[in-house]
Amino acid sequence: MDKTLVPKQKKCGDCPPASRTRQAGPPLVVPRRSYTPTRPSCIECCEKHLGAAYVLLTEAREGYACRLRAIGHLFEAEDESQEWPDLHAAIHEARRAYQASGAMPDWAAIEALVGQVRTAQ
Numbered sequence: 170m171d172k173t174l175v176p177k178q179k180k181c182g183d184c185p186p187a188s189r190t191r192q193a194g195p196p197l198v199v200p201r202r203s204y205t206p207t208r209p210s211c212i213e214c215c216e217k218h219l220g221a222a223y224v225l226l227t228e229a230r231e232g233y234a235c236r237l238r239a240i241g242h243l244f245e246a247e248d249e250s251q252e253w254p255d256l257h258a259a260i261h262e263a264r265r266a267y268q269a270s271g272a273m274p275d276w277a278a279i280e281a282l283v284g285q286v287r288t289a290q
C-alpha cells in the first residue's frame with residue numbers, strides 16, 4: 170500500500186483545541202437543535218481530508234483499501250465541518266452516494282461551499 174499519499178492524521182496549527190469547550194467563554198462546540206457536534210469544526214482539517222479523498226478517488230486508484238480510505242477521509246471531512254450545515258450536508262451526501270453507488274462527489278460544488286466558509290471567516 171502506498172503510504173506517502175495520505176498524511177498522518179494530525180491537527181493543523183489552527184485547529185481549535187477540544188479542551189476549550191470545557192472552559193468559560195463561548196463554547197466552540199455549539200449545541201444544535203437535534204444534536205451536539207462531536208468536535209470543533211476546522212476548515213483547514215476539512216480541506217485536508219477532502220484533498221486526500223480527492224486524490225484517492227480521482228487518480229485511478231483501485232481496490233478495497235483505497236475505497237475504505239477515501240470513505241474514511243470523507244467521513245473526517247464531514248466530522249470537521251459540523252459548524253457549517255450546507256458544507257456538512259454536501260459532504261455527508263457525497264459520502265453516502267459514493268458508498269451506495271460509487272458516484273463521484275461533486276467536487277466543484279463542495280469546493281464552492283468550502284470557499285463560502287473561508288470568505289465568511
Ligand SMILES: [Zn+2]
Pocket residue numbers: 180181182183184185211212213214215
Ligand atoms: Zn484543524
